[in-house]
Amino acid sequence: MQVRVGAVPDDPETPDHLGPTWRLVGRRFYLEVPGVLRLMVEGGRDIVAEPLEAASDADIAPFILSTGFAAILHQRQLLALHAATVAWQGRAIALCGATGMGKSTLAATLCRAGAGFVGDDIAAIRTDAPDGVPMVWPDGRQHRLWADAIEHLALAERQGEPIRSHMRKFHVAPETAAHPVEVALPLAAVVLLSSRDRNVPPGPPQIERMPLVDAAPMLRAEIYRPYLARRMGNDPLLFMQTAALLNRVPVFRLDRTRGLEYLDEGAALVIDAVTGAA
Incomplete structure (x- = not known):
């Protein structure tokens, strides 16, 4: 590029x-x-x-x-998901969710727990490998975190320039910046982040593996800038790519209250779920 x-x-x-x-x-x-x-x-x-x-x-x-x-x-007719991506034991975990759902913050928490950093906001995925395993490419970016998340995760020493001049959101070097992921990784799991109602008292997060009938439409909703894909005529291909991914990769839903509470618990649930599904 x-x-x-x-x-x-x-x-x-x-x-x-x-x-x-x-x-x-x-x-x-x-x-x-x-x-x-x-x-x-x-x-x-x-x-x-x-x-x-x-x-x-x-x-x-x-x-x-x-x-x-x-x-x-x-x-390029690749599958682009709205996801932050980390590496765990040589495989990629894509954390999907709408803007503001906490993808980057959870990715930074996982990196603090030993995961490698793959990408911040868009996961570029190929589903046409000879063995059928979807592959994720690193994008060379840094975390993009709000000031309160940087403080909560004690990442001030890694804080860089603001994303935009008027925003309190900053580039942050990953914990594994000295050893960046530079090759495509097999996709181990997709984790869809969901948020409980703001009126629900904070409590521990929960994770569940989703059946295909529920995972398919939710995964399609996580395609990045879907209007571009549709207008370029990629819809039939995206349907096949999504089906190929779901045929090989488990999808989990992580249900959490909003805010920075229970970040470590959420990261532990993701690691346990992905490891158990291997």
């Missing part, structure tokens, strides 16, 4: 699909965030980012690494 900063050319062709801030011309993707950047992604390999007005590198980077990276993966 190549990312460069430069002028995004105007495309004379009529868009095939058009959204509030994006458009698709064939499989070429354009994004415009007012006052921040214009972005073009094509060929499953090239991203051109054009900063607007006084936008800094820190302002444009989150859009490149989220929507831009997702467009690359969908152009």
Whole structure:
């Protein structure tokens, strides 16, 4: 993949699909965030980012690494899940959930317990390996944690620059930064994070293995930027990729109260469940 900063050319062709801030011309993707950047992604390999007005590198980077990276993966026809990913005993665990569900915080807790860091927000998965085992690629990123999670996990010494200039969310070097995961790993499990109602008193988390009939629609809901995949015509392929994953990989649901309580207990449940399913 190549990312460069430069002028995004105007495309004379009529868009095939058009959204509030994006458009698709064939499989070429354009994004415009007012006052921040214009972005073009094509060929499953090239991203051109054009900063607007006084936008800094820190302002444009989150859009490149989220929507831009997702467009690359969908152009390559890979399965992209909204997940933080860690490595345990040579295999990957994908922690899926909506924004704000605590994927990155749980991943950091697992790394503190000895897991390796694989990726923060998007899991790029291939399901066409000869032996049928889904493989996850590391993305070379760091944790992205809110200030209260950094304090709770005692990671202040690893704290880096803010994600965006106005946010109290920061890049944080993983515990295993000196020994990064650099190769694709077989996917051991998917863990779907669910949150109890805010009115429920805090209590220990619970984990359960999900039957396929329940796991399938919930996993489909975790595809990253699904509107791009659909508009690129990837829906039939995504159905087959999801089915292939579910045929080989157990899916668990981790039910927790919101907040930072019981993080260690949640991490222990994940490790025990994945180890027991091996």
